[in-house]
Amino acid sequence: MKYISKIQSLVIISFTILLTGCGTSKYWETRNVKIKTLPNACVYLPEYKHYPKFDGFQAEMGAHKNMTKTARFYKFLGQADEHGNIVIKIGSDDYKQSGKRVLIAKAGYEDTKFKLKRKFNVSTLFNILLPPAFIFDHYKILSQKKINKLDNLRKSPHTSEEYYEMAENASKKKQKTDLYKKAIFQDVANLKGDKVKALNQLALMAMDEKEWNLAYVILKRAKLYAPNDRFTQENWDCLRGFVAQVSAKKARREQRFNNAMAVMNTTANVLSATASVMPSGNSVSITYEDSSASKSVKKKSNKKSSVSDAQNERNDRRTYDNYVDQLSRMKTGLDQYDDSNRRNIQSKMKQLRAKHNFPKNELEDWNGSK
Numbered sequence: 481m482k483y484i485s486k487i488q489s490l491v492i493i494s495f496t497i498l499l500t501g502c503g504t505s506k507y508w509e510t511r512n513v514k515i516k517t518l519p520n521a522c523v524y525l526p527e528y529k530h531y532p533k534f535d536g537f538q539a540e541m542g543a544h545k546n547m548t549k550t551a552r553f554y555k556f557l558g559q560a561d562e563h564g565n566i567v568i569k570i571g572s573d574d575y576k577q578s579g580k581r582v583l584i585a586k587a588g589y590e591d592t593k594f595k596l597k598r599k600f601n602v603s604t605l606f607n608i609l610l611p612p613a614f615i616f617d618h619y620k621i622l623s624q625k626k627i628n629k630l631d632n633l634r635k636s637p638h639t640s641e642e643y644y645e646m647a648e649n650a651s652k653k654k655q656k657t658d659l660y661k662k663a664i665f666q667d668v669a670n671l672k673g674d675k676v677k678a679l680n681q682l683a684l685m686a687m688d689e690k691e692w693n694l695a696y697v698i699l700k701r702a703k704l705y706a707p708n709d710r711f712t713q714e715n716w717d718c719l720r721g722f723v724a725q726v727s728a729k730k731a732r733r734e735q736r737f738n739n740a741m742a743v744m745n746t747t748a749n750v751l752s753a754t755a756s757v758m759p760s761g762n763s764v765s766i767t768y769e770d771s772s773a774s775k776s777v778k779k780k781s782n783k784k785s786s787v788s789d790a791q792n793e794r795n796d797r798r799t800y801d802n803y804v805d806q807l808s809r810m811k812t813g814l815d816q817y818d819d820s821n822r823r824n825i826q827s828k829m830k831q832l833r834a835k836h837n838f839p840k841n842e843l844e845d846w847n848g849s850k
Contacts, residue, residue, distance in 0.1 A: 528555035640666035
């Protein structure tokens with residue numbers, strides 16, 4: 481009965497995964513979406529997620545593996561033919577991540593965001609057997625049959641040059657960013673050079689904010705349209721230098737962490753080995769003390785010791801000088817001469833001089849003769 485119960489649990493888990501995954505599989509598929517728009521108009525995902533590991537940033541820039549911040553920037557999906565027809569390849573997840581909009585851009589017209597037609601993901605009906613999975617699963621996917629008509633674009637009030645100049649004069653970051661992007665979409669093929677100039681300005685703004693992956697993505701766009709542009713190459717080299725500095729710093733930090741972990745592991749192994757060879761019944765006791773408190777106690781102790789030593793030296797010096805005075809009085813006849821007392825005083829003088837390295841007085845060698 482015990483084994484039968486385990487088998488039943490495994491079957492239920494497997495069936496649950498199968499049911500909750502049915503709707504997900506179609507959600508992640510790339511869809512062929514049909515669009516009818518203006519002739520030669522370009523289609524973009526306006527807020528596409530660019531991952532450092534997969535979009536070339538780490539490999540091409542030599543970025544550290546921990547530089548993993550994603551960047552959000554537009555992604556080119558395709559350009560319509562002379563009749564305005566285009567089929568784009570897009571996943572329902574990418575569409576959702578980009579705010580459930582695509583962007584249509586053409587010189588002379590305002591860049592405009594549109595919603596695409598979606599349909600109910602029929603395969604999620606299998607998830608009805610598990611209501612929580614049905615609620616949170618991906619129940620809408622992009623339609624491949626319906627044609628998305630996105631041709632009602634308005635005329636643009638400004639040219640790419642005008643938008644670029646307006647961006648240069650703007651004071652707020654968001655306003656500058658929006659105006660540079662409008663300049664880009666008014667010169668989608670970089671026929672006037674404004675697209676590449678605007679891209680470089682956006683890249684510089686990203687570098688100022690230390691958004692290294694975003695700056696990389698933007699400069700890649702600029703190099704695509706103007707491979708030999710000097711300004712783009714200078715910014716590219718500048719970005720590479722910044723990334724190298726940040727990567728080196730992260731590598732040093734990682735090395736310090738690894739070294740610390742290695743020391744901890746070695747210490748743990750030593751303690752473990754010590755404990756294994758100790759007689760049974762004994763235990764290893766480790767006492768930790770606050771380092772700052774220990775240092776403070778040591779400093780006070782050292783200070784007290786040094787003061788005491790100095791005081792003792794001064795007292796011994798006075799005693800030595802007193803012995804010199806006693807011998808001098810004996811030698812001059814002021815005090816009665818006592819040969820035994822002379823030798824005793826000289827012995828003590830030698831001991832004090834050896835202890836403190838006092839200068840030797842000649843009376844230490846006096847033999848008692850006058």
